Amino acid sequence: MTELFQTLVQRPNFVVFVILFLWGIYIMAAHPNFVKKLIGLYIVQTSAIFFLVAFSAKNGATVPIIIEGVAADPSLYVNPLPHALTVTAIVVQVATLGVSLALVSAIYRRFGTLDEDEVMGQLKNE
Amino acid sequence: MSSHLPILLFLAPFFMGVSMPILTSKKPALSPNITLATVSIMVVLAILNLRVVLLEGPIEYAFGGWTAPLGIAWVNDSIAAIVVLTISVVSLLSVIYGRVVVTSELAKNTPHYALILIMMSGLVGLIFAADLFNIFVFLEVAALTGYALVGASGGKSLVYALRYLLLGTLGATLYLLGVSYLYVATGTLNMADLADRLPDLITSTAVAAGLIFIFLGLSIKMALIPLHSWLPDAYVSAPSSVAPLLASTVTKVALVAWVRIEYMLIGPNVDVSRVPVLVLLEELGVIAALIGGALALIQTDLKRMFAYGGVSHIGLILIGVSLGNDIGFAGGMFYLINDAVMQAGLFMIAGVVLYYHNVSTLDELKGLGHIASPWLTVTLIVVAIGMVGLPPTGGFFGKWNIILGALEAQHYIAAFAVVASTLLTFGYFLKVFAKWFHHPQSVEANSIAIEPGLRVSLGAISFLIVALGFMSDSVIQSLLASLNNGGL
Numbered sequence: 001m002t003e004l005f006q007t008l009v010q011r012p013n014f015v016v017f018v019i020l021f022l023w024g025i026y027i028m029a030a031h032p033n034f035v036k037k038l039i040g041l042y043i044v045q046t047s048a049i050f051f052l053v054a055f056s057a058k059n060g061a062t063v064p065i066i067i068e069g070v071a072a073d074p075s076l077y078v079n080p081l082p083h084a085l086t087v088t089a090i091v092v093q094v095a096t097l098g099v100s101l102a103l104v105s106a107i108y109r110r111f112g113t114l115d116e117d118e119v120m121g122q123l124k125n126e
Numbered sequence: 127m128s129s130h131l132p133i134l135l136f137l138a139p140f141f142m143g144v145s146m147p148i149l150t151s152k153k154p155a156l157s158p159n160i161t162l163a164t165v166s167i168m169v170v171l172a173i174l175n176l177r178v179v180l181l182e183g184p185i186e187y188a189f190g191g192w193t194a195p196l197g198i199a200w201v202n203d204s205i206a207a208i209v210v211l212t213i214s215v216v217s218l219l220s221v222i223y224g225r226v227v228v229t230s231e232l233a234k235n236t237p238h239y240a241l242i243l244i245m246m247s248g249l250v251g252l253i254f255a256a257d258l259f260n261i262f263v264f265l266e267v268a269a270l271t272g273y274a275l276v277g278a279s280g281g282k283s284l285v286y287a288l289r290y291l292l293l294g295t296l297g298a299t300l301y302l303l304g305v306s307y308l309y310v311a312t313g314t315l316n317m318a319d320l321a322d323r324l325p326d327l328i329t330s331t332a333v334a335a336g337l338i339f340i341f342l343g344l345s346i347k348m349a350l351i352p353l354h355s356w357l358p359d360a361y362v363s364a365p366s367s368v369a370p371l372l373a374s375t376v377t378k379v380a381l382v383a384w385v386r387i388e389y390m391l392i393g394p395n396v397d398v399s400r401v402p403v404l405v406l407l408e409e410l411g412v413i414a415a416l417i418g419g420a421l422a423l424i425q426t427d428l429k430r431m432f433a434y435g436g437v438s439h440i441g442l443i444l445i446g447v448s449l450g451n452d453i454g455f456a457g458g459m460f461y462l463i464n465d466a467v468m469q470a471g472l473f474m475i476a477g478v479v480l481y482y483h484n485v486s487t488l489d490e491l492k493g494l495g496h497i498a499s500p501w502l503t504v505t506l507i508v509v510a511i512g513m514v515g516l517p518p519t520g521g522f523f524g525k526w527n528i529i530l531g532a533l534e535a536q537h538y539i540a541a542f543a544v545v546a547s548t549l550l551t552f553g554y555f556l557k558v559f560a561k562w563f564h565h566p567q568s569v570e571a572n573s574i575a576i577e578p579g580l581r582v583s584l585g586a587i588s589f590l591i592v593a594l595g596f597m598s599d600s601v602i603q604s605l606l607a608s609l610n611n612g613g614l
Binding site for chain 1: 263280306
């Protein structure tokens, strides 16, 4: 038990990731409002991106540009690949944001409400 | 030139899709023709590509000349080539069909056609990708356009498109998490490289968790029971003109991506804390095949019944590829090709019935066999034979090989599930035919003639289902060749 506690305290980044992830899923499941569901979804996506950034962080390291004449020592540089992945994942997240907001605004124009229960009620009556 | 075929297959629909709004700004009526031309070019390129692969063996396409693991690679083996050809042919037929059945509102809508082409490019990328992160990006390209296409007709389809988006994006995020876990454990994203490094690490909890996240994410995308809840609503409310395209491609291609990962990373005898992984996947397939078939049997809506039929077939394919022997694997992949064609056929039939006779439920179908076009009735019979899996259709040879593989592996539950799901499929088609050939109260013998475009697409689907049966041996041999030549 103490060991588990110790591991958690040593890795605050990953604790934050788990909290964000579960929190996002809770919001998605618990709120009937479509916009709040989307907010939950973005928190889940952000937590995954946060995880990518968290594991690639390195104390005292610099940008991975090799300067001529200076010996290249891998331990001095940050691994650039997770950051490239992060940027791509953010682009995907933004694209999803665009499509989902377009759908939500179309739903609002069509049904006059953003509440999932009310929309489903209207669909049943049709 | 021939070595650049994979990237051309991707670029053709992508370029045309992106430039569609510019090309058709003066004449929006041109957009269906441009779509049709582009997809025809894709079919030609896919045939050339298959020929090159069959003659020269699997090719690794390295982007910008940077070979893997430094650069990004695509694997162009016979499985990828055959699946790309299937997807292109099915899309060509769906586009021909969609030109007729499209609503007048969507027919003039240029972005709608651009979305179809961009989705095609995403699917092609997904099939070729040999890099875990590349799969994530293409998964999202195909999925985002899919959400927009489902919601294209407005009204209640918007709600189901948003639900599809919520679940689909959650799946993609889980997949990304799984990829990050594997990257942390191994330091690589290239699949061949991962396959080298994973066997020593397979007992690590990070790798196991990563694989579970990847599987969860992809099983939302491929609508594996119990994560299928988005599929029936989305496909039933999607516009009739794109429903065949969506139903036949999106879930199958997500499954192809999983098959690649499974085959590369999880060998036959891998067990994580004494649980044999492949057997576990196979049992999930058994559950999906049986529950999907049972759910299809109790539906009253035609499209919904067909959608659940597709869900149960995803389970069958997963059984085949998870048996751990070549014959089951080949059977599963061959069934996947057949299923893409049959799903397109089913949704075309449902779309035509809705378009000409305004019929969407099973009860309204009563006596339709007497007034429907013979093209429709014959296609329905051929597709039903294929779905049930009777010779000489391709469906029979797929199921037969899956059962042979299950018996070889001595997994009798899997063999039983294939037979039981066949019976369930037979059950719900019996319901359709009982209504279809029901004798009407007032006899009016004139059958309604359907448009030439529909005759072409329905006829071609029936032809393909039977032709795949006759070609089954050579297709299965070339699928197996890709396993033995170090492809995948």
